[in-house]
Amino acid sequence: MNEILEILSENAKATPSEIAALLGRSEEDVSKEIRDLEDAGVIRKYITLINWEKLDQSLVFAVLELKVALQRKTGYDAVAERIARFSEVDSVRLISGDHDLSVTVRGKSMKDIAYFVAEKIAPLEGVQSTCTHFILKSYKEHGVILTDKPKPKRLVVTP
Amino acid sequence: MKQSLKNIPSWNADRHLNRTVKGMPPSGIRKFFDLVSEMDGAISLGVGEPDFVTPWHVREACIFSLESGDTHYTSNKGMPELRETICEQVSKDLGLNYDPAEEILITTGVSEAVDLAFRATLNPGDEAIVPEPCYVAYTPDIMLAGGIPSMVPTGLKDEFRLQPETVASAVTDKTRALLLSYPNNPTGAIMTRADLEDLADVVVENDLLVISDEVYSKLCYSGSHASFAQLEGMKERTIILNGLSKSHAMTGWRIGYALGDEALVGAMTKVHQYTMLCAPTMAQVAALEAIQKGEEEMLHMRHEYDLRRRLFASGLNRIGLDCFEPRGAFYAFPSVKDWGLSSEEFAERLLREQKVAVVPGNVFGPSGEGFLRCSYATSREELIEALDRMETFLSGL
Numbered sequence: 001m002n003e004i005l006e007i008l009s010e011n012a013k014a015t016p017s018e019i020a021a022l023l024g025r026s027e028e029d030v031s032k033e034i035r036d037l038e039d040a041g042v043i044r045k046y047i048t049l050i051n052w053e054k055l056d057q058s059l060v061f062a063v064l065e066l067k068v069a070l071q072r073k074t075g076y077d078a079v080a081e082r083i084a085r086f087s088e089v090d091s092v093r094l095i096s097g098d099h100d101l102s103v104t105v106r107g108k109s110m111k112d113i114a115y116f117v118a119e120k121i122a123p124l125e126g127v128q129s130t131c132t133h134f135i136l137k138s139y140k141e142h143g144v145i146l147t148d149k150p151k152p153k154r155l156v157v158t159p
Numbered sequence: 160m161k162q163s164l165k166n167i168p169s170w171n172a173d174r175h176l177n178r179t180v181k182g183m184p185p186s187g188i189r190k191f192f193d194l195v196s197e198m199d200g201a202i203s204l205g206v207g208e209p210d211f212v213t214p215w216h217v218r219e220a221c222i223f224s225l226e227s228g229d230t231h232y233t234s235n236k237g238m239p240e241l242r243e244t245i246c247e248q249v250s251k252d253l254g255l256n257y258d259p260a261e262e263i264l265i266t267t268g269v270s271e272a273v274d275l276a277f278r279a280t281l282n283p284g285d286e287a288i289v290p291e292p293c294y295v296a297y298t299p300d301i302m303l304a305g306g307i308p309s310m311v312p313t314g315l316k317d318e319f320r321l322q323p324e325t326v327a328s329a330v331t332d333k334t335r336a337l338l339l340s341y342p343n344n345p346t347g348a349i350m351t352r353a354d355l356e357d358l359a360d361v362v363v364e365n366d367l368l369v370i371s372d373e374v375y376s377k378l379c380y381s382g383s384h385a386s387f388a389q390l391e392g393m394k395e396r397t398i399i400l401n402g403l404s405k406s407h408a409m410t411g412w413r414i415g416y417a418l419g420d421e422a423l424v425g426a427m428t429k430v431h432q433y434t435m436l437c438a439p440t441m442a443q444v445a446a447l448e449a450i451q452k453g454e455e456e457m458l459h460m461r462h463e464y465d466l467r468r469r470l471f472a473s474g475l476n477r478i479g480l481d482c483f484e485p486r487g488a489f490y491a492f493p494s495v496k497d498w499g500l501s502s503e504e505f506a507e508r509l510l511r512e513q514k515v516a517v518v519p520g521n522v523f524g525p526s527g528e529g530f531l532r533c534s535y536a537t538s539r540e541e542l543i544e545a546l547d548r549m550e551t552f553l554s555g556l
Binding site: 007018021022023024152154155156157158159 | 186188191192195196201203205206207208210212294295296344466467469470473474516518522539543
């Protein structure tokens with residue numbers, strides 16, 4: 001894997017000068033490669049992983065499993081891209097198995113999401129069935145364990 | 160006849176202590192340990208172990224073995240499957256074949272293996288050459304074995320690699336063994352194959368046994384690790400000591416091993432069976448899992464150390480602490496000679512004034528004076544913060 005991407009995928013805040021120091025390369029060199037990766041659309045966005053459960057304001061997430069009728073020429077793409085345009089939708093993925101699309105949705109309440117699915121997703125042409133799973137608790141996101149546990153202690157000075 | 164309490168002479172424990180033990184100096188890092196322990200918000204670059212926790216699959220394998228009731232002694236030499244697996248791995252890594260039945264011993268950490276190697280090979284009055292600066296246990300272990308440590312210097316001009324003429328000038332008619340510990344704690348130095356070849360002549364001429372502590376062998380950042388045992392004709396006179404503490408982040412498990420000639424390893428096994436019996440069974444199970452299935456995680460950790468190494472070593476040079484390129488282990492060994500303070504003064508003031516803990520180089524031997532051991536086995540964020548604080552400290556000198 002590209003070493004710059006590896007570092008940025010773990011920490012979007014890593015600056016070109018830090019990355020340059022980690023890799024033993026020049027800062028200009030690293031900045032240029034990052035710009036190229038951005039221009040090529042490999043780097044799409046720098047985001048922050050937030051543990052929403054730590055906040056009072058409630059956000060509700062759900063995973064929708066959809067069965068979709070395959071369309072001539074466009075396959076699943078037309079429906080999937082249509083669903084992806086809704087701002088309530090966080091991710092849309094084509095999956096193997098009993099269902100065709102897996103969609104994550106966010107809303108202010110369960111009712112919010114239920115209405116969204118009923119009004120916007122279920123009636124779409126090609127969508128044959130929906131199954132909504134509300135997320136009750138998140139243990140790990142993007143490789144980060146969210147359930148706080150104290151870090152095991154090392155002795156402070158050892159030979 | 161029962162004595163009355165009044166007449167019992169006072170107990171003097173000192174009379175009952177072993178002279179060699181009494182003569183052993185206390186650890187030089189104790190003071191720093193106490194200082195840092197009392198301090199809030201200190202960043203410690205003084206830790207000689209990985210910051211990673213043992214990979215989960217290894218811990219899980221150990222838990223499963225406990226659930227299965229795998230709680231008995233193993234063979235003195237260690238679980239046969241573990242011995243076989245290590246011998247296969249060593250054959251792949253070094254191209255050296257050891258017989259899992261007779262030429263390997265599983266020990267309770269490399270520390271035990273070091274102790275056994277000296278005890279099994281030195282007679283009272285025998286000298287063992289130890290290049291310094293080095294890990295703090297070799298000298299006391301030699302003394303406990305009745306031997307006499309002969310410390311020889313390594314220095315910055317050779318990037319702390321041991322020079323053959325240094326060894327030659329220290330040899331007497333009592334010298335029996337040479338200890339090597341590369342990649343090195345505290346300097347981060349390595350010995351290349353060519354460097355080791357330069358030593359072979361003096362080793363053979365003086366009929367020395369080589370005890371090679373290679374616990375950092377997996378943490379080499381420029382080319383692969385070279386062992387003295389790989390040199391032509393040197394395998395039989397070398398005991399390799401290694402373990403999983405540093406490579407697989409398994410310090411607390413205490414699993415090490417010794418590889419060598421049947422007679423040498425056999426002698427070590429004799430001492431081991433009367434003192435330790437066997438290495439902890441659950442830790443041996445974990446070690447087996449780590450070697451069989453832990454390569455990817457090991458490489459991941461090494462990669463992370465390598466990134467931090469570049470970040471930290473270049474950072475030290477940037478702020479004005481001259482540091483040669485550390486090529487192994489996870490230590491940088493910058494010089495403080497330009498700053499008008501001894502290692503100890505520098506380390507103590509840095510800790511008190513900026514709350515960054517490092518270990519003064521003289522703790523590891525006289526040639527370490529003028530240097531600091533900084534462990535980069537800590538997070539990138541802490542390393543960056545530590546560099547900032549060190550820069551502030553230097554600007555106040």
